[in-house]
Amino acid sequence: MSQSKTEKATPKRRKDERKKGNVPQSRDITSVVSLLVIFSVLKLVFPYMYEVMKRFIAFIMGKMATMDVFSGNTINDLTGETIKVLAISIVPLLVISAGISIISTGAQTRFMFSSESLKPTLNKFNPLNGIKRMFSVRSGVELIKNLIKIAIITVILYKFIYARFTELAKMLFIEPLQSSVFLLDAVVKMVYMVCMIFVFVAGLDYLYQRWEYERKIKMSKQEIKEEFKQMEGDPQIKGKIKQKQREMATSRMMQAVPTADVVIRNPTHFAVALKYDAESDKAPIVVAKGQDELALRIVAVAEGAGVYIIEDRPLARAIYATAELKMEIPYAYYTAIAEIFALVYSIRNNDKDKKRN
Template sequence: MDNGSKTEKATPKKRRDERKKGNIFSSKDITTVLSLAFVFFTLKAMFPMIFKRIAECIHIYINRIAEINILSVTTSHEILMDSMVTIAMIMIPIFSVSILAAVIGTGAQTRFLFSKDSLKPKFNRLNPLEGIKRIFSLKSFIEVLKGLIKIVIIGYILYLFFKGRTGDISKTLFLGIEASISYVLSSAMNMVYMVCIVFVFIAGFDFLYQRWDYERQIRMTKQEVKEEYKQMEGDPQVKGKIKELQRKMAMSRMMQAVPEADVIIRNPTHYAVALKYDIEKDAAPYVVAKGQDELALRIVQVAEEAGVYVMENKELTRAIYAVASLNEEIPLEYYGAVAEILALVYRIRGKNA
């Protein structure tokens, strides 16, 4: 199996990392269609105001020119400023709507992502070889192909549009100005409707392609998936060492508790259990240490060195070892047997004292 082949889907962590870098997919065609639609409907809504404003300006300028004997610099400047204000009043809302549509279209796809990494300079783009590779890459070829398809589609729509209206356009020569303008505007709106509808389908296909291409780019090799899993879950070797260290520390604490036990019961070499009971503090005797085989022998050795009484009781030792965990009280059914042992230990201590 070739671990160098990117055959695995990107993991959630990989997707989050790519998103932090600003590497996400989005369709520019969707943004373009949205901007086109917003601008078109804005123009349609504003057209009465635009028409009225332009008509007023033309009327004012014609009257002023008729009254002006000499066209001075001051007069020219006033006319120019009035014209610029009129144009600004018309264009600013259109530009604002276009920018808003672009922000909404891009933000809806990227969830309004802002990444500092995307602003950092990438000096590898200055490499001529990398630039040539990008120019002749599959992605560039597809982008060029999409552009040609758009041009062909729009050209075909315009051809069909004007072909079906050749006779009607010629008839506008015999109509009044308002009727001619109304017809032209109505036809232009119908044409824009057709273009928008076609571009919606193109944008949909482009979105699916961009998503497919993005998924292809962020694919991972089997080795990368394994390494990521190790990073998230921890290296098994490291985890094994940590567990071994924790086990040794727990054993060390357990062995330190053996000298504080009241009695050690054993079987005689395979099992050992250390019990402790303080009548003023404890509700029942509990296990402070337990072990099997070598650990059992070590518990007995530490206990003997500390002067803790050691007693053999095969059945009781195996039973308590099996059911009672470390620092856990012994079960109720063993109270009587353990009480007899502790009573014996206390009597021996009393005699020795």
Template sequence: MAADPSKTEKATPKKRNDERKKGNVPLSKDVVMIASLLGSFIMLRMLFPFMYRTMRDYMIKYLSLAPVAENLSDYTTGVFLDTMWAVTKAALPILLTSIVLAVIGTGVQTRFLFSKSKLAPKLSNLNPIQGIQKMLSLKNVIELLKNMVKITLLAVILYQIIKADLRPVSRTIDMDLKNSAVYVLSAIMDMIFRVSMVFLAVAAFDFFYTRWDYDRQIKMSKQEVKEEFKQTEGNPEIKGRIRSLQRERARSRMMQSVPEADVIIRNPTHYAVALRYDIEKDIAPVLVAKGQDELALRIVALGEEHGVHVIENKPLARGIYAGTQVGAAIPSEYYGMVAEILVYVYQLNNKIIE
């Protein structure tokens, strides 16, 4: 059927994966057919001497028994078993080659997908109305046109080949049976090979068309893309709310650490950083809280409420704010300035620095 005009977006990876789980993957039957056909005839050409010897020995054996056989029923079982064995030896390699190449041709295109959903019976397949709709679908119409083109090409190619080889083949009347059979077989194999080359081009076209048609059929509308994004990534509004709550909780934990700080350095209203230095635990002063604008004022107010000294140092406050994460030690380039401030604070608090 015609594609939905609202579905203008390429299928997302999730959409493709979901379709794959359903067993809906692009598959060119022409590729499978030409792979199996070419492989079978190449194997036939390679094994023809072996097949010829097998059938020749079989025929010689039973033709030689004909003049001396008194009762053919005595050989019924033997004839049946020998016939089956001869046919198996001659045909089985070609049959196996055809099956293996068909499996490979299918597997390469589908990445060896096996889906149980395709095996499950569907009651919708018994609906005659849907059956008629499928028959009249764009896909089936295109398949019909493709088959008509292939039949036309085959007829034209065969006509040209037969027309060119008709005179040489007629000369085989003057040849002995073996040479004429070899010539006719060679002509047939050459004809098959040329036909296969043409159909190989048709299969290549069908391969790319099948993938284009598959991409067209699984396109998504913008609304479907949005809904899928919400399912896989979550609703943006909810995610934004979660991130906001996480920031609030982190800020709350940070503010709880302000009373433990030894000093707050400010700039004077835009930035504020609270530092802690425990000689027994910390190898360097640690940033326990930082804030900008309103949050900076809150840090200063909370620190003053709990008796934390507030020092104004614009470049130091801005530098520590920009270059240090909460809970991390300050950069080494600020050790000197911070040490002077801490010594001053400790002197005010009558602390002794060891």
């Protein structure tokens, strides 16, 4: 019996899914952004495109007037002009559309590209899987979403034409350029109205896609256990775990430095922080110790916390080498440490007297 998948996906599972190209994204967002940008650009460059098309049509009509349409030179000229017109008017829009699609999709997927989704698999050609997709919840949602889109476009188109019917009729009596500009302006306004509503629809679609994605990648408790077992056997994972443990231990140790009574340093290579409670400790306890860079960090934290710092090169090196963290100092150093603590207590008392006076 298969276990129910009730647990959120682990970081490893998410990373694996990402490698396969499975990431949440909404095509509606890409469509809305593309429509807005393309029609905005089209509105700006339309007068220039109109002139290009006008010259192109005049060129064709001129060739037809001279009955020279099918000659070799004319065909070459016509081909060249056609390519030129396409390059000037159509290609830039296609490039902009492709660029916007890449950017809007990349913003959702963090510009992830995976070849896994392009590899042919038997499941993709299985007709049963296709039938299942047709009657899946996702297909139902897509159907409802498309019906809503059609209804929105129909209502907006009807209201738009109804409100501007008189103005549209006047287009028959004005110059072609003016009528074309007017018509394009009307279409752009209508597209803006549609896109304003579709932005809301696209937002809901994106939230649904994220929910659907999270639901699909959920794991059972057994899957999480198996994944953890596999990760434990990975040398790289083991190394990362140990490194993390060391970082956490160092962080805890650094937090204990301000509680120390004294830090003994040598002067940059070794540092040992000691704490002593006469009522509960038989001997001073090592609360922190470090070498080189870590030693400098201990000293810096101690200075910031007002902990007394004593420089004793051989003693700092010796305690660092022989004493364990959170353990008492070795018996052999009791006398030397006692002298240091006596000095610290003397300095502390003098400081208190100065504050009183």
